[in-house]
Amino acid sequence: MISNRIQIFRTDRGLSRKELAALVDVNPQTIGFLERGSYTPSVELALQLARVFGVSVEAVFSLEPFPPLAAQIGAPASPPKGDTP
Amino acid sequence: MISNRIQIFRTDRGLSRKELAALVDVNPQTIGFLERGSYTPSVELALQLARVFGVSVEAVFSLEPFPPLAAQIGAPASPPKGDTP
DNA sequence: ACATATTGTTATGTTTACGCAACAATTAAT
DNA sequence: ATTAATTGTTGCGTAAACATAACAATATGT
Numbered sequence: 001m002i003s004n005r006i007q008i009f010r011t012d013r014g015l016s017r018k019e020l021a022a023l024v025d026v027n028p029q030t031i032g033f034l035e036r037g038s039y040t041p042s043v044e045l046a047l048q049l050a051r052v053f054g055v056s057v058e059a060v061f062s063l064e065p066f067p068p069l070a071a072q073i074g075a076p077a078s079p080p081k082g083d084t085p
Numbered sequence: 086m087i088s089n090r091i092q093i094f095r096t097d098r099g100l101s102r103k104e105l106a107a108l109v110d111v112n113p114q115t116i117g118f119l120e121r122g123s124y125t126p127s128v129e130l131a132l133q134l135a136r137v138f139g140v141s142v143e144a145v146f147s148l149e150p151f152p153p154l155a156a157q158i159g160a161p162a163s164p165p166k167g168d169t170p
Numbered sequence: 171a172c173a174t175a176t177t178g179t180t181a182t183g184t185t186t187a188c189g190c191a192a193c194a195a196t197t198a199a200t
Numbered sequence: 201a202t203t204a205a206t207t208g209t210t211g212c213g214t215a216a217a218c219a220t221a222a223c224a225a226t227a228t229g230t
Binding site: 001002042050061063 | 086087126128130132135136141146
Binding site for chain 4: 016017018028029032036042
């Protein structure tokens with residue numbers, strides 16, 4: 001329960017776990033645990049992560065699972081399944 | 086470190102601690118601890134509180150202390166201190 | 171006046187976030 | 201080919217989140 005997009009934002013910003021960890025002042029392993037969803041961070045850490053990524057907390061954390069990226073970015077209407085046969 | 090406006094939003098919405106606690110599914114005392122700043126909630130609880138209040142997480146929780154309400158709402162330019170003597 | 175609800179506080183217990191160390195498995199750089 | 205960096209995982213320890221109970225103080229309702 002509760003999903004996050006830490007890994008997506010981190011890789012998008014070209015950061016390693018170690019680097020991100022330094023930016024939000026936690027242990028690098030902690031980032032790993034968070035990305036795997038092994039635990040739920042405090043609002044404090046959530047606010048720091050959102051600040052580093054330059055987005056809202058809601059953009060990084062959600063009570064419901066996040067839809068796959070394709071639905072958010074520019075994915076074709078529906079095709080890629082039996083396209084022009 | 087980390088301040089919140091839980092009490093302000095709660096009273097503004099006309100909720101008791103018990104009622105708010107029920108809405109976010111925690112113990113009523115937990116609301117008390119949060120309002121006093123005795124501890125920092127998880128993002129999960131923060132998201133639920135923000136959802137109940139109908140605002141963003143950033144509107145309820147901040148890494149820096151919140152300014153007094155007067156600065157946010159319609160407070161007179163500065164007067165109420167030696168007004169028309 | 172009495173009862174009920176709300177708040178403030180304190181104490182005890184369980185769970186979990188997070189730090190830190192260690193190591194295997196990939197991957198990237200040279 | 202070898203080194204270095206990144207990742208995945210496991211284990212142990214500590215601090216803090218949260219549950220629950222208990223009680224005083226004040227307010228609110230009737």
